[in-house]
Amino acid sequence: AQKVTQAQTEISVVEKEDVTLDCVYETRDTTYYLFWYKQPPSGELVFLIRRNSFDEQNEISGRYSWNFQKSTSSFNFTITASQVVDSAVYFCALSDVNTGNQFYFGTGTSLTVIP
C-alpha cells in the first residue's frame, strides 16, 4: 500500500537557519512520482517540485534543495538561510502508476521561521 510519512509535525527555526523537512514514502510500484507542495496561510497549495522514481539526482533551486534516496525511501527538502516568508505547511506527496489521479499526501510539516 502507498503511504507518505512526515514525522515532523511542527518545526520552528530562527531566520537564516537551515532547515530540513523529512519525507518517507512506501510504494510497491517501481514507477512513481514524488512531489512537494507548500501551503502558506492563504491556503493555496503551491507546487514546488516533482521527481520521478528513476531520477535520483538531487536538485537545487535557489534556497531550496531536495535529496531523493531510493535506498531509504526518502525525499527530504532543505531550505537554506530560511526567511519569514518560508513559514507555511509543507506537504510531501506520492503518485504512482496504479493510482495516477490519486495523490497520497503526508500529514504535512508546519514550519515557522522566527524573525
Add this chain to the structure above:
Amino acid sequence: DAMVIQNPRYQVTQFGKPVTLSCSQTLNHNVMYWYQQKSSQAPKLLFHYYDKDFNNEADTPDNFQSRRPNTSFCFLDIRSPGLGDAAMYLCATSRVVGATNEKLFFGSGTQLSVL
C-alpha cells in the same frame, strides 16, 4: 493572476442546511478535483471530474455531491452538513488524469464552518 478560483473564502452554514461551494478555473484543464482538508491533516480526495465523467472515491459520503456544468466550473454540494464536515475544501485541476507525473493546481480553498 489566480488560475483556480474558489468562492467564498469562508462559508458558514447551519447543521443540516445545504451548502454549495464553487470553483472556477482559467487553465482549460480537463480534470477538476475536490479535496477535503481537516485541521492538521492531509488533503483527502473526495471526487474528480474528467471532462463530464464523474469519479467518486469509495469512501466519500453520500452527503457530498458535485456538479460540473462546463469546463470552467465545478461545484461541491453538501446536502446536510454535519459538524464533522467542517473543514477546508480545496479545488484542484490538472490537464489529464491517470498520468503519474501530472501536477495539480490548487485554489485557495473554502473554509467551511458548521454551526
